[in-house]
Every structure is written in structure tokens, then in C-alpha cells.
Amino acid sequence: MKLFEYQAKDIFRGAGIPVPRSEMARSVEDTVNAAEKTGFPCVLKSQVLQGGRGKAGLIQIVKNPEEVEKAASNLFARDVKLLLVEEAVSIKKELYLSVTVDPVRAKALIIASAEGGVEIEELAVNAPEKIFREEVDITAGLQSFQATDLAYRLSCDPIEAKQLIGILRRLYSVFAKYDAELVEINPLFITREGQLIAGDGKLIIDENSMNRQEGFERTREYYDSDMEFEAAKEGIPYLQFDGDISLMCAGAGLTTTVYDLINYEGGSVANYLEFGGPNYRKAVRAMELCLQNDSKVILVVTFGTIARADVMAEGIVDAIERLKPDRPIVVCIRGTNEEEAVKTLRNAGLEPLFDTEEAVRKAVQLCK
Amino acid sequence: MSIFITSDTKVLVQGITGKEGSFWTGHMINLGTNVVCGVTPGKEGQQIEGRRVFNSVRRAVSEFDADASMIFVPPRFTKDAVFEALDSGIKKIVTIADGIPLHEMVQIRAAALSCGAMVIGGNTSGCISPEVAMMGMFPYWIERVYRKGSIGVMTRSGSLTNEVTAMVVRAGFGVSSLIGIGGDPVPGTRFAEMLPLYQNDSETEALVIIGELGGTMEEEVAEAMQQGIFTKPVVAFLGGRTAPKGKRMGHAGAIVTGGKGTVEGKIKALQQSGGVVADRPSKVGELLKEMLDNK
Known part of the structure; x- marks a missing residue:
């Protein structure tokens, strides 16, 4: 878990590492008041988790209240929620x-x-x-x-x-x-x-x-999107992209590979999602997340060993029955008890595939 | 001879009475693994799959010789379990737990190095030599993946192992020994440290490496190849070629920072050392054929 700068500095201060005097601000008004307390010049530091804040203009040095107001308005307009207002040291x-x-x-x-x-x-x-x-x-x-x-x-x-x-x-x-x-x-x-x-x-x-470790609650601020936050609460690894294909795959290595294969085939990924491993019974929740995207296809690829293929297939069929997805679903579920899985999928009207690359090609084609 | 584990290796199982421990102990024995006894504190006197259970590793090894320990305990107890095995002089340890605290994993690896022991894992399915023996959790009954043969496999990813190994089998090959070193940022044993075992194994003709972005393990393999420590053909498949930089995709060990650990860098290093890299799983079999035909 990556902490914000202000949290790291609170911990530093508590440990006896010198840090500049600072105040927190959540609005332009707050920022002006905070700057009066720290004195001028001071530094407005956006509390975001991305690196390269300086180059991105998310850290501003200000010399007077007018500059504070201007810089703070600008930063809050850029979706920054919290500023650390710090004395500028020589x-x-x-x-x-x-x-x-x-x-x-x-x-x-x-x-x-x-x-x-x-x-x-x-x-x-x-x-x-x-x-x-x-x-x-x-x-x-x-x-x-x-x-x-x-x-x-x-x-x-x-x-x-x-x-x-x-x-x-x-x-x-x-x-x-x-x-x-x-x-x-x-x-x-x-x-x-x-x-x-x-x-x-x-x-x-x-x-x-x-x-x-106590005292660290994962709130929305730690995530780039609402979806990533929602998925994290369920313990489902999830990344938001803006392409056409929603991934619902099992295992980090396989999901990453499917992501690569889609790019090779000229397709694009809407979201990365792993529902394998300990999450393999969470198919309904996983599909719900996929359906919240503007994706055109959901691609399910698994090659489960401990996480059984038949259980995964049942999960997928159950999710389809409950959620009635409005877009095609390509399924490639293999591994332990694969024969059962195939029966379950066929009974539900799905045509199971057995080759990852074939499944990827089909999903990419369906988007065209 | 297979590597790491043979049908003669005397295996002790720590956490043998647990749900996973007892289930996979049954399968390990069924495949041919020489499981001698097990350990679960407070359960001495019980039997699992006909094997006696002891309260501690020290008590177990006072009655049974053990060369290796298979650890099925939760992540927060793993460090203690590994130290317990090392304390009794066991030099080969496999731990499957997913979620071992980072600083404890550093301590585990440091302890193993200082004892001259090899700890495989965590966050792995373990290791298997098809039709011979295994320590871990492999559905060896899936023939499409676990066919015996002459290709060594080393992997950082459980889910990709099936995908890639199925392609090795589809191309007409089989597996000599497969070792999952695990997906954590600090694995107990690194790829390059396995190479001498595969080099000395007469059953292994070529090696498939299943890697991914992040870390420097593939680069270390390339270095060992350049130094002549490993001279057999190497085919690698690496996941995460198109992964966006800085995003944490896949395993925790797979974050790309500061230009290090990129898949491009790994591919270049392996190719410069005489290895070939498949851009997709289906190519692994073809490339193996080419390399072995040209040998």
C-alpha cells in the first residue's frame, strides 16, 4: 500500500525525522488560511499517489495570498482533493x-x-x-x-x-x-x-x-477509479482501461498474457480482472464489474488446477442467468474437471473454446 | 534422474492434518512421492494417509529420516515452519503459502542461504517430476499438461504454467522436472540458482522458462548462460510485454520501475545469451523443436 506524502511525513515526524512545518487544506479557502500559518514563501503540494508531481505541475511555490488563491484554484480544478501546504526551506x-x-x-x-x-x-x-x-x-x-x-x-x-x-x-x-x-x-x-x-x-x-499493520484504511483516494476501488473491496485484482474487451481471467500470469495477446491481435482491453485463485467463486461479482464498463465483449480465460474448471463454469453460467449480460461472452475454461465444465457451458448455450489464442482472436473479431 | 525430488527423497509434511495438507499428501503419495511422516502441533498420534503425525519436526526426525519438507501452513506461520525444518537439518523445503510478509521472506531466504539449504516458494504450486514425485499441488492427472519427457520447466506463474506446458506437450514433448519458484518479489530460490540442477540432469534436454515483467531473475539466467553455467537450449515465454508502465499488473513481484525489469530488457538479455523467446505460448513448442533439431 502506497501512502500519501502527508502520511509518510506524519510517520517521519513521529519517528523523529525532521520535516517542514505544514498544514493540510481541502479547499481554496483552507489553503489561504494554511499559507498564512506557514508563512511565505510556501509550497502547495498535491496529495496524489502518482510520481513525477513536480514535472506535472502538481507542486507549486507561492509567495503571497494572491498566488495561493490562483494556484490552489488551479490544483483543485485538476481533481486534486488535498493539498499539503508547507513552509519553503532555503x-x-x-x-x-x-x-x-x-x-x-x-x-x-x-x-x-x-x-x-x-x-x-x-x-x-x-x-x-x-x-x-x-x-x-x-x-x-x-x-x-x-x-x-x-x-x-x-x-x-x-x-x-x-x-x-x-x-x-x-x-x-x-x-x-x-x-x-x-x-x-x-x-x-x-x-x-x-x-x-x-x-x-x-x-x-x-x-x-x-x-x-494497523491504522491504514483503504479509502477511495487510493484508487484511480471508482471501479478499481469497488473491486479492491471485494479483493478482486482489477485495472481500468478504455478499450473493448473485458477480461475475466484466472491467475496473474495468464491474465497478463491474455492482455498481451489482445494487443498483438489489434484489439483493446476495457479492464483487467482476475477472478481465479481464491476468487474463483466470485464470478457473479466479477461479471457485474465487467458489465459496468462500456466493453463490447467479455472474455473468460482460465486454466485452473486448484480452482476447478467445473466450479468456474458453474459460476459463469450462474452469473449469466442472474445478470443477463447485454454483450457476447467468449469462454475458454480448462483444467481440473474440464469435461464437466464443457457440459455445463454447452447446456447454457455457450460454445466453449479450448485454446487461449483462438479465444482471443474470436473476442477481437466480435468487437469489429 | 529428476531434479530436486526423486522417488527416493524422504519427504516430511508440515501442516499435514490441514484440509490442503491432507488432500495433497494423498496425491503426492499416489504419484509416487516417498512421504515418510507429518507434523502438526497437538496432533501427534494421528495418522494421515497411513503416515504418522508428530507434534514437532524435531520429534518427527528422531524417528524418521527426512531429506525434504513440504510446508502447508498459512503465510503468517511460514517463517517459523521453515526455521523449524532448517533447525532439524532439512535442506530441501517447499512452501506454497501465498501472502508471506516481505520482511519475513527476506529472513527465510537469508536463513536458507546461510544453512546451504534450498527453499522453494512461497506463492507457488511447488515442484513436480511427472510420473515420479512431487512436492506441492499439481493435478498430475491432466495428461495434456503433465506428461513425462525431456523438457525442464521453471516458472514464476502458476496459471501460465498450464498454458505453456500444454503447448510443450502439444508439440510432442513432455516434462522432466517442473519447478515453480513462485510469484512473490522475494522467492526463496531464484531461477539462476536452479540452473546447475537442470544442467546436471541427464533427463533434461532443454529448458523452458516462464517469466514475467519485473525483477531481475530472467537477466540473471542470461548471465549464467553467458558464463557457461547453463549450456542447454533455452526457450522463454514472458508475460507482460504490453503492460502499461507503473501499473501493478499481475504479481507483486512484477512492477516495472525506473526502466528495470521491463520485458524488452529481459528478451534482449536472453537473446544475447543464446536463448530464444516466444512471443506467445503457442510458439514455445515450435521453437523447442527448432532448437532441438539444430542441436
Whole structure:
């Protein structure tokens, strides 16, 4: 679960990592009041989950109340729901810090650079020697000597290095406490006064650890569309696109492949949906989601083993009876108890296919 | 000889009394797997499929030698179960659980590496050598997929395994050993670490790799091929070629970030190392034929 910047910064603040003074605003009026509190100049930061906010114009520096009003109106008009209004700090230098997991070495990995900012990915390609990596044994945790050594690689100024040591230890503790996939400060400012302060905050919590992390409710704001939110509440993996074919497939790998095949055949996808695995009894709900799209065809492709073909077929037939879909359905259901599945589908007037690529071609054709 | 598991491998089943544990233990035995005993705390004295159940792995191995452990416990208990098996000196472990916390999976892999053990999974169906033995959950009775033969299969995806392996069989081949390394971002064992096993297996003539976008496992395979660690023909199929960047499609391990882990990058790496890449599942069989005929 990817958190918003303000949530990450709340957590940083709680852990003792310095962050700029800030206020939250949900309207233009709020924003003007918030800016009076933080003082000028200040930064209006749109609380959206997409990356590249700066380049997209979703972060604005403002110098007076008139500018606040203009910038805030503009941002709220762009479907931004929440602004973080932050004091603008005087910047001497920008650093990069993050903690993630190294799946090959089976360690936690601190990545740091004295040259932070938005171009860190380019730096990784063009000047990898400027990026420092420190592996941490995830059972033992970050050792003091590691933090000290890394801090002095980033800065030879003892006052800065001392602050860095504190931030590194606290950032690592956030990583451990919140089961993070990634925790990142980019940029980490050094101000003209010599203070280190987190300019941005990113925290992604591992999905598999969400049931032991408390206080994170998945609300509509975390999703790009109403449909994705609705599907998420049911535990159905779902992505919204704007093409012609609704996918109702089983398993991540197969669904992704069907998505590819449709593109190869010149078709387009309306939605990605997995109803396999633990969801294979949710055919009715899954088809309901598909029918809410403007798709022309629903394409069902499964090759189930644990999730049985006959159960899937029954689910599909049941869904058709209940929902009376207004568009054709192409079915390709195979796997355990396939013979039963074929009977069930034929009895319901469907013509089952047995080859994924054939099913994809048929669905694409039906859209023409 | 098959790899990882043979009909001689003595398999202990952790979580043997559970619904899945007992059901698949029956099928493992039915296929020919040498299941010696099982473990479920508090259930000692019971029998499942004629196998004795013990309260702990330590108690089980005091009476039965075990070379391998098949773990059927829920994700939140998996780390403890793996550590318990490692503690008793078991070096081959398969864990199927889907949903193991990321930081625990890192600990599991770190522990396995330090013990010189191999943990396969989580989020996998396991491994199978058709007509010989399996650790996991495979409907080996579906002939269209699980026919014995000379093609090794390594996969990150359960659902694609059937799709692609069916094409291998349709082209007239069969499977020597199939290993599902699982769809999580941190698998216990990585593709490249399996290669020496397939290289040394006289029954495996060629290898099919079923990968997907995200991570660096396919690139590591390419590297091993360049270093001569693996010299048999390789045909890969990779899902997610047209996936939109930044969207989390499919497995959690399959997110594309910062230009790394793209399918194009993986294809290039594999091709430069002498592998061939099928753009759709149906091509896998044809490409296998071509490669084996030209050998």
C-alpha cells in the first residue's frame, strides 16, 4: 500500500525525522488560511499517489495570498482533493536516502547519494559510483557503525554527518516497523542554516503485511477509479482501461498474457480482472464489474488446477442467468474437471473454446 | 534422474492434518512421492494417509529420516515452519503459502542461504517430476499438461504454467522436472540458482522458462548462460510485454520501475545469451523443436 506524502511525513515526524512545518487544506479557502500559518514563501503540494508531481505541475511555490488563491484554484480544478501546504526551506544541497529490500542478497538495502533530487534514476545509470549501498541484515537491524560510515561518505562535515546518522537510524526503524517495501526521502534537504530536513516522503507498505499493520484504511483516494476501488473491496485484482474487451481471467500470469495477446491481435482491453485463485467463486461479482464498463465483449480465460474448471463454469453460467449480460461472452475454461465444465457451458448455450489464442482472436473479431 | 525430488527423497509434511495438507499428501503419495511422516502441533498420534503425525519436526526426525519438507501452513506461520525444518537439518523445503510478509521472506531466504539449504516458494504450486514425485499441488492427472519427457520447466506463474506446458506437450514433448519458484518479489530460490540442477540432469534436454515483467531473475539466467553455467537450449515465454508502465499488473513481484525489469530488457538479455523467446505460448513448442533439431 502506497501512502500519501502527508502520511509518510506524519510517520517521519513521529519517528523523529525532521520535516517542514505544514498544514493540510481541502479547499481554496483552507489553503489561504494554511499559507498564512506557514508563512511565505510556501509550497502547495498535491496529495496524489502518482510520481513525477513536480514535472506535472502538481507542486507549486507561492509567495503571497494572491498566488495561493490562483494556484490552489488551479490544483483543485485538476481533481486534486488535498493539498499539503508547507513552509519553503532555503536549500543548500539535496541528498537521496532510501531503504528497500534486496531480493538476491536477502538483505535490507540502504541506498544513499549526496546528489539527490528527482533525477536519481538517471544518476544510477550515468554515475553509479555516486550512489552508495549499505546492506543490512534484516534480523540484526542497522548497526551504528554502518550508519556512521555511510553518513561520513555522504558528508565530511561533522555537524551534517551527525544529523545524518540520526536520520538513517530513524529511517531504518520506520522501514522495519512498517514492513516497508520502500521508504524514501528524496530530496533530503540541507538548508543554508545547516539543518537536514525531509523535503519529500514516500512509504510503501508490503501488501502481505497489511493485516499486521494497523491504522491504514483503504479509502477511495487510493484508487484511480471508482471501479478499481469497488473491486479492491471485494479483493478482486482489477485495472481500468478504455478499450473493448473485458477480461475475466484466472491467475496473474495468464491474465497478463491474455492482455498481451489482445494487443498483438489489434484489439483493446476495457479492464483487467482476475477472478481465479481464491476468487474463483466470485464470478457473479466479477461479471457485474465487467458489465459496468462500456466493453463490447467479455472474455473468460482460465486454466485452473486448484480452482476447478467445473466450479468456474458453474459460476459463469450462474452469473449469466442472474445478470443477463447485454454483450457476447467468449469462454475458454480448462483444467481440473474440464469435461464437466464443457457440459455445463454447452447446456447454457455457450460454445466453449479450448485454446487461449483462438479465444482471443474470436473476442477481437466480435468487437469489429 | 529428476531434479530436486526423486522417488527416493524422504519427504516430511508440515501442516499435514490441514484440509490442503491432507488432500495433497494423498496425491503426492499416489504419484509416487516417498512421504515418510507429518507434523502438526497437538496432533501427534494421528495418522494421515497411513503416515504418522508428530507434534514437532524435531520429534518427527528422531524417528524418521527426512531429506525434504513440504510446508502447508498459512503465510503468517511460514517463517517459523521453515526455521523449524532448517533447525532439524532439512535442506530441501517447499512452501506454497501465498501472502508471506516481505520482511519475513527476506529472513527465510537469508536463513536458507546461510544453512546451504534450498527453499522453494512461497506463492507457488511447488515442484513436480511427472510420473515420479512431487512436492506441492499439481493435478498430475491432466495428461495434456503433465506428461513425462525431456523438457525442464521453471516458472514464476502458476496459471501460465498450464498454458505453456500444454503447448510443450502439444508439440510432442513432455516434462522432466517442473519447478515453480513462485510469484512473490522475494522467492526463496531464484531461477539462476536452479540452473546447475537442470544442467546436471541427464533427463533434461532443454529448458523452458516462464517469466514475467519485473525483477531481475530472467537477466540473471542470461548471465549464467553467458558464463557457461547453463549450456542447454533455452526457450522463454514472458508475460507482460504490453503492460502499461507503473501499473501493478499481475504479481507483486512484477512492477516495472525506473526502466528495470521491463520485458524488452529481459528478451534482449536472453537473446544475447543464446536463448530464444516466444512471443506467445503457442510458439514455445515450435521453437523447442527448432532448437532441438539444430542441436
